[in-house]
Amino acid sequence: GAGVSQTPSNKVTEKGKYVELRCDPISGHTALYWYRQSLGQGPEFLIYFQGTGAADDSGLPNDRFFAVRPEGSVSTLKIQRTERGDSAVYLCASSPPDEETQYFGPGTRLLVL
């Protein structure tokens, strides 16, 4: 079956611009996670959705970052006024109900010039 998909696969933007990163989880998966992975590091938790609501957004670094999941499926991570330090791979993962194994997408590589 189809895995987690993320679009775009690569995004280059200029400092100060707004970007949206999309995640399509596996069908039927209720939990959705966003992570940020900087070069040479492991994934760092950003936000977690259970259904439509953000159950935990404690990992978002500041108020320039926001994520939504309006219908409990597709999620969008939004970054306002991008900074060079936002350059990283943004990973999305989903889990089925009653299972905690996370299935990851291929990530979006964001480069802020």
Add this chain to the structure above:
Amino acid sequence: AQKITQTQPGMFVQEKEAVTLDCTYDTSDQSYGLFWYKQPSSGEMIFLIYQGSYDEQNATEGRYSLNFQKARKSANLVISASQLGDSAMYFCAMREGKRGSNQFYFGTGTSLTVIP
């Protein structure tokens, strides 16, 4: 303090040999879960194996086994009969708190290279 520590930035192993990738963790919770993921150069994280803190037996999944030493807070991954396709980054991760918690922490990873 780091929640997950992987002290081997890079490892080499001869094809068909076994290799152990180290992972130690830090938590005061009694209930937690430990995971290993593989990240090939394509970037996608692939789930390999899971160990619950209350599981008495070491987890095994095919060529992967997790050497769980609770008192030492270590969860080393053992890959038997290494294959060229095993060359990748390997990440140890912990779910802190009871099942259903969303507090996941990843280590910095170990780069494994399998030599023909």
